[in-house]
Amino acid sequence: MSGWKPGDPRRDARSMVRVDQAGEYGATRIYAGQLAVMGDRTPAARAIAGMANQEERHRAFFDAMIVARGVRPTLLQPFWDVAGFTLGAVTAALGPEAAMACTAAVETEIDKHYADQLDVLGDSDPELSAAVLEFQAEEVEHRETALASGAEAAPAYLLLSGAIRLGCRVVIAAAKRI
Numbered sequence: 001m002s003g004w005k006p007g008d009p010r011r012d013a014r015s016m017v018r019v020d021q022a023g024e025y026g027a028t029r030i031y032a033g034q035l036a037v038m039g040d041r042t043p044a045a046r047a048i049a050g051m052a053n054q055e056e057r058h059r060a061f062f063d064a065m066i067v068a069r070g071v072r073p074t075l076l077q078p079f080w081d082v083a084g085f086t087l088g089a090v091t092a093a094l095g096p097e098a099a100m101a102c103t104a105a106v107e108t109e110i111d112k113h114y115a116d117q118l119d120v121l122g123d124s125d126p127e128l129s130a131a132v133l134e135f136q137a138e139e140v141e142h143r144e145t146a147l148a149s150g151a152e153a154a155p156a157y158l159l160l161s162g163a164i165r166l167g168c169r170v171v172i173a174a175a176k177r178i
Contacts, residue, residue, distance in 0.1 A: 034048050
C-alpha cells in the first residue's frame with residue numbers, strides 16, 4: 001500500500017501472513033501427495049497423517065487471518081497446489097525414508113523462517129507472534145519425528161535435502177512478493 005515505508009511493521013506482518021498461509025497450504029499439499037502414494041499402511045504414513053492434521057490447523061488459522069486482515073493471498077497458490085502434491089508423491093514413491101527426508105528438509109527451513117519472523121515482529125503483533133511461536137514448535141517436532149523415522153537413510157539424502165531446502169527458500173521469497 002502506498003505510504004508504507006520499508007520496515008513498516010504493518011506491511012511486514014501482511015507479507016508474513018501471506019507467506020505463512022502459502023507455506024502451510026504447500027505443506028498440506030506435500031502431505032496429501034505423500035499419503036496418496038503411501039496410504040495408511042505403514043508407521044511412516046501414520047506419522048505423516050498426524051503431521052498433516054497439524055498443518056491443516058496451521059493453514060486454517062492463516063486462511064482466517066488472511067480474511068480478517070484483508071491480506072491478498074499469493075498469486076502462486078495454484079503452483080503450490082501442483083508442486084507440493086508432486087513433491088510429496090515423488091518423495092513417497094522413493095520410499096518412507098525419502099518422504100521423511102522431505103519433511104526434515106522443509107521443516108528445517110520453516111523453523112528458520114519462523115525464527116526470522118519472530119525476530120522482526122518483536123512485540124508489534126502479539127496475535128501473529130503467538131501463532132508463529134506455537135506453529136514453529138510443532139514444525140520442529142515434525143522435523144525431529146522425520147529424523148527419528150529414518151530421513152537420513154533416504155537415497156542421496158544430502159542431495160535430496162539440499163534441493164528441497166533450496167526450493168523452500170525460493171518459494172518463500174516468491175510468496176513475499178507475488
